[in-house]
Amino acid sequence: MGFNVLSLVLSVVAVAASTWGVRLQISRARADSDLAMTTDLILTHVRDPQFQRDQLWVLNGLSAEHGPENGLEGLPEPANLRAWNVGIVYETVSIMLRFELTNPVILMSLAQHRIVKTWEALEPYVAVERERRGRVVFPFFEDAYVAAKAADPSLLYASLGLRKADGSPRVPDGRAGGAPWRAPGRGRGIGGRRSSPTRPTRLTRRRTPGF
Template sequence: MRGVEEAQCGIYRAVVDASTLVNVVAIAVSLLALGLSTTLAIRQVRISRHANHVPAVLALLTEFRSVDFHDRHDFVTARLATTHDPRLGLSGLPDDARRAALDVAYYYQMFWTMIMLGILDEQAVTLMLRLRVMLVWEALAPYVHREREINPVGAHLLAGLEAWAAKAAVITPEAVDRFYRVHGPRTSS
């Protein structure tokens, strides 16, 4: 009788071991599927988030292509200081000069905002626009500082542009050259 009981126990253990093995495999497959689904969901969220930003980036780039923008940019960086006293601040400038100054300043500040929101890559955009950002801030800084003094709500006026220009100023021209060597146009051999 004892032999029969031992045989039954052995069969029971084999069934339990096989059942446990099937359960462990099923759990492992389930965890793998869960991990894969989570990874794909996270990737999809990132893709859709970036896809939602494409129109805003394209609008900025479209503005950059316009002759009017470049005319305003040239006015701000080359002629504003020679034609209008910085003691006027921004709000005291004549309409055309004020419009040009604000359009150009907020254009670059919008890039900075997109960088801060994680929409654009800070290093790439800063390296590409470095000199322009520095020139615009250099031209507008006296007007902005004066505006901050005379306008009670202007304490942080264009602070993003100012911060970005400071970051851009510490980047060397060699770093810009390295960036363009790596990310510049590819030539076919």
């Protein structure tokens, strides 16, 4: 009887150890994948000179040159191509954020300001395009805008122990309604329940000025 109990205990321990080892390997593979996809997105797409020119034009020139009454597709060339280029890149970034195909905290830290400003520049044109098409255009980009608008980066910076130039620690600025950035579960989006700003080791798994 004692031998059978001991065998059972050893079997359970062996299964638990094997399961833990598999989960550790999956976690490491996932971290490597996150880093690779984030790096590819930044170096291959975001840092592309044409995208940078198009983005600056959307932010500073689009509304001055063309009204939103014809939507995106109705803009004359090359304005429509430039606006679509920027919108599609941000839609792709936002899909990666929503489904956690890349590290969401790093990517939101990198892109929060430009997600907000670019969506606000394109939104009147997107609204008309949606009406013309009878379907939603750039839904993931809009979702990322909501998350970026609500997020308070100072909470993240404080939780990670980032310091100012004089060596003093950064502290939350107490912006009303601000929320931390949290790594979501797949499909739950930025702000999901999986992690907490008081546990920075979860966040570190996860601003070039140009983005």
